[in-house]
Every structure is written in C-alpha cells, then in structure tokens.
Amino acid sequence: MDRINVCQYLKIAPLVLAMSACTSGTDSASTAPESSVNGVSDTLSTDGTTVIPGTNTTPGGLSTGNASSSLSMDEISALSASVGGMGTTDQTVNDQSTINQPNVVQPNEVTPTVNTPAITAPIITTPVIDTTTTNNGAGTSSEADALASTDNNPIVRIPRTDRDNAPTIDGAPLDYIAGTELLDGEWRFAAQFNGVNEPLEIGQYMFGEPGTNDVSANHHWAAVHDGIYLYVLVVSDDAGKHFQDTNELRKPWKDDSVELFIDGNNSRLDTYDGVDDFHMTINLLSSIGVSNASYIADPKIRQSDTSATLPADLAFAAGPGNGPAAASAERGRKDIYEIRIKLSELNIEVNAPFGIEVQINDDDNGGSRDAKWAWYHPAGNTSDNDFTWQNPSVMGTAILLQ
Numbered sequence: 001m002d003r004i005n006v007c008q009y010l011k012i013a014p015l016v017l018a019m020s021a022c023t024s025g026t027d028s029a030s031t032a033p034e035s036s037v038n039g040v041s042d043t044l045s046t047d048g049t050t051v052i053p054g055t056n057t058t059p060g061g062l063s064t065g066n067a068s069s070s071l072s073m074d075e076i077s078a079l080s081a082s083v084g085g086m087g088t089t090d091q092t093v094n095d096q097s098t099i100n101q102p103n104v105v106q107p108n109e110v111t112p113t114v115n116t117p118a119i120t121a122p123i124i125t126t127p128v129i130d131t132t133t134t135n136n137g138a139g140t141s142s143e144a145d146a147l148a149s150t151d152n153n154p155i156v157r158i159p160r161t162d163r164d165n166a167p168t169i170d171g172a173p174l175d176y177i178a179g180t181e182l183l184d185g186e187w188r189f190a191a192q193f194n195g196v197n198e199p200l201e202i203g204q205y206m207f208g209e210p211g212t213n214d215v216s217a218n219h220h221w222a223a224v225h226d227g228i229y230l231y232v233l234v235v236s237d238d239a240g241k242h243f244q245d246t247n248e249l250r251k252p253w254k255d256d257s258v259e260l261f262i263d264g265n266n267s268r269l270d271t272y273d274g275v276d277d278f279h280m281t282i283n284l285l286s287s288i289g290v291s292n293a294s295y296i297a298d299p300k301i302r303q304s305d306t307s308a309t310l311p312a313d314l315a316f317a318a319g320p321g322n323g324p325a326a327a328s329a330e331r332g333r334k335d336i337y338e339i340r341i342k343l344s345e346l347n348i349e350v351n352a353p354f355g356i357e358v359q360i361n362d363d364d365n366g367g368s369r370d371a372k373w374a375w376y377h378p379a380g381n382t383s384d385n386d387f388t389w390q391n392p393s394v395m396g397t398a399i400l401l402q
C-alpha cells in the first residue's frame with residue numbers, strides 16, 4: 001500500500017481530519033429517518049427477478065467523498081488524459097537561440113514564429129439515464145451500451161495470498177488499522193482500491209424511496225485470492241434496522257442483502273451468457289432471523305433466473321453489525337458478508353480480466369427495499385436505474401495477480 005492509497009482512503013475516515021497531509025472529505029453521520037412505504041407498490045418485472053419500486057426519488061445526489069460519485073470512470077479517465085496532454089508545449093518557446101532580437105530583422109530573413117498549441121476544454125459526455133422506460137431498461141438502451149465500455153476501465157488488481165493467510169468465512173467482526181477504514185487482520189492482503197487508487201466504495205446511490213437516501217452510508221468491498229478461491233468481502237454501514245421479513249425465496253433483494261455479479265471470461269455481452277455470467281443475492285439474515293451462512297439449515301442465497309448455475313464450492317457468512325435490532329450474533333461496527341468461491345467454477349483464470357460488480361439492498365422498515373447502492377453501476381434517482389441484473393456488460397473489471 002503506497003502512501004497515495006492510504007491518503008486517498010483516509011478521506012473517508014472520520015478520524016483523519018487532523019492529518020494535514022490529506023484533504024479532508026465529508027463523512028456525514030446523519031441518520032436517515034425511517035420512511036413510510038404507504039402507497040408505494042412494487043411491480044414485478046417480466047422474469048420475476050426484481051421489483052421496480054413504485055416511486056421515484058430525488059435524493060439530491062451522492063455524497064460519499066469519492067470523486068467517482070459525480071463523474072463516471074470513463075469521464076474521469078477522459079479528463080485525466082486531457083489534462084495530461086496539456087503539458088506539451090513547443091520547445092522553441094524556450095530556445096532563445098532561435099529567436100532574433102527585436103527590431104533587428106534583416107531583409108529576407110524570416111522571423112521565427114512560435115506555435116502555441118491550442119488548448120481545448122475536455123469534452124465530457126454524461127450518460128443519459130432513460131427515465132421513460134417502464135421496465136428496468138437493461139439490454140435495450142444505448143446508455144447501457146455506453147456504460148459497458150471497457151475503455152479506461154480502472155481494473156481492480158486482486159492480490160494473491162497464501163492459503164494459510166486466506167480469510168476465514170465466518171462473518172466475524174473485522175479488524176481495521178486504527179483511525180482508518182483500512183482493513184487489517186485476515187483481510188489485510190485484499191485489494192481495497194481500483195487501478196486508479198479509488199477506494200472500492202459501494203457508493204453509487206442507484207435509487208430508493210423518498211427520504212431513505214442514507215448519506216451516512218459507507219459501504220465498500222475488498223477481494224483477495226489464493227489461486228484456488230476468490231474471497232470477496234462486502235461491508236455495509238447500515239444506519240437503519242436489519243430486516244428479513246419478505247421470506248420469499250425469489251425476492252431476497254427486498255431485504256438487507258448483497259448482490260454479487262461475476263462475468264468469468266469477461267465476455268461482456270448485454271445478456272447473460274449461460275456459461276459464466278453469475279448473479280447471486282445473499283441476505284444478511286437467514287429466514288430464521290439469525291446471521292446468514294451457508295452452513296446453517298436454511299441459508300438465504302439466490303441464483304437469479306438469468307444467472308449461470310452457481311458454483312457448488314461456494315461458502316458465505318454474513319455478520320450483522322451494530323445497527324438497531326440486529327440479529328443476536330456477535331457484532332462488529334458494520335454489517336459484513338464474506339464469500340468464497342472456487343475460481344475454476346467461476347471460469348476465472350489468473351492474470352485474465354473478468355467482470356465483477358457488488359450492489360447492496362437496504363431495508364430499514366420492512367416490506368420492499370428502501371434503497372439500492374452499487375460499486376460500478378452509475379448513480380441515479382429513478383427506479384429504472386438498475387441495469388446489471390439483466391445486462392452483464394454493465395460490470396466493472398478485475399484481474400487476479402500472479
């Protein structure tokens with residue numbers, strides 16, 4: 001971890017404000033009020049894999065301290081490239097030997113000219129979210145194709161660790177380096193930043209009910225591998241209650257849950273390929289109301305209708321955090337999900353890019369979900385801003401290091 005990484009990540013650490021070396025960020029600690037769902041009805045989509053909340057919201061934008069909140073990855077890259085190019089100037093400007101003295105121009109002598117390169121403002125194109133569609137819009141609209149571009153995609157480089165140092169999938173509270181949001185303990189070797197040193201925040205507010213934009217949320221993910229398994233950690237800072245009231249196996253996204261997407265061979269098609277495009281949803285709580293894990297009698301994990309068959313060698317464990325009315329389990333300061341999946345069953349190879357996306361559903365008052373967040377999917381404020389579940393090309397990219 002170099003100093004830049006730590007410094008950037010400290011922007012979202014509440015205790016780092018005193019560190020003058022970093023620009024202080026915001027870490028609002030407000031608690032989102034519980035909202036009523038009266039009058040709000042959801043619509044089951046045609047394949048039954050998700051619901052469309054019955055109302056749009058105007059959350060007022062995202063405030064997570066992450067620069068990517070206001071610009072897409074492509075936009076940031078485009079801007080960066082343009083700024084980098086502005087440093088080039090005609091070297092003859094500083095070469096005094098090639099410039100004649102004033103007023104001594106000789107006949108037939110050509111006055112040297114200095115070419116000043118024109119500097120043009122970068123052209124930033126903002127993906128337009130189609131708010132007119134009544135379905136989820138995925139796979140049918142040009143904005144999804146635009147989002148799927150891999151140009152300048154900041155790949156997440158996932159380190160390799162020894163089997164002996166691999167995380168234990170137990171849902172136990174996490175260790176952090178004191179005063180920071182940097183993981184310590186068994187997840188200390190995991191990637192916590194993308195290829196341009198941005199924290200792996202699940203900070204893109206996709207949509208939600210009015211008043212439920214939990215701006216205090218500080219969700220993030222991390223990943224590491226050991227050559228045999230991929231280990232993914234998802235951390236949800238849920239300031240509201242934990243709910244598992246839906247009790248519908250086909251609709252786990254209505255409760256506090258995580259959605260993990262994998263495109264094993266990075267085929268990036270706009271429909272699920274039936275080979276290695278996976279979409280799974282894991283509830284925080286099991287249907288019997290305790291911490292959810294793959295070893296209990298009634299685990300809550302769902303393979304979506306469009307997903308390839310989930311790997312058999314898949315283990316997970318959730319650990320409810322300190323939110324009110326949490327399950328009676330050992331509590332950390334945040335909700336966590338630990339997931340381990342065999343690489344060969346995901347069709348992921350070392351040193352080959354693959355698609356990955358992590359999204360979080362938050363339910364604070366029962367019924368359907370109140371809000372959805374994404375790592376890579378763009379933020380929005382309309383209920384149809386939800387592409388990845390039908391369009392696997394709308395994922396970020398990662399690669400396993402040797």
Ligand SMILES: [Ca+2]
Pocket residue numbers: 167168169170171172186338
């Ligand atoms: Ca663990």
Ligand SMILES: [Ca+2]
Pocket residue numbers: 243244245246254255256363366367368369
């Ligand atoms: Ca619910």
Ligand SMILES: [Ca+2]
Pocket residue numbers: 263264265266267268273275276277
């Ligand atoms: Ca694929």
Ligand SMILES: [Ca+2]
Pocket residue numbers: 238240241242243256362363364
């Ligand atoms: Ca919740």
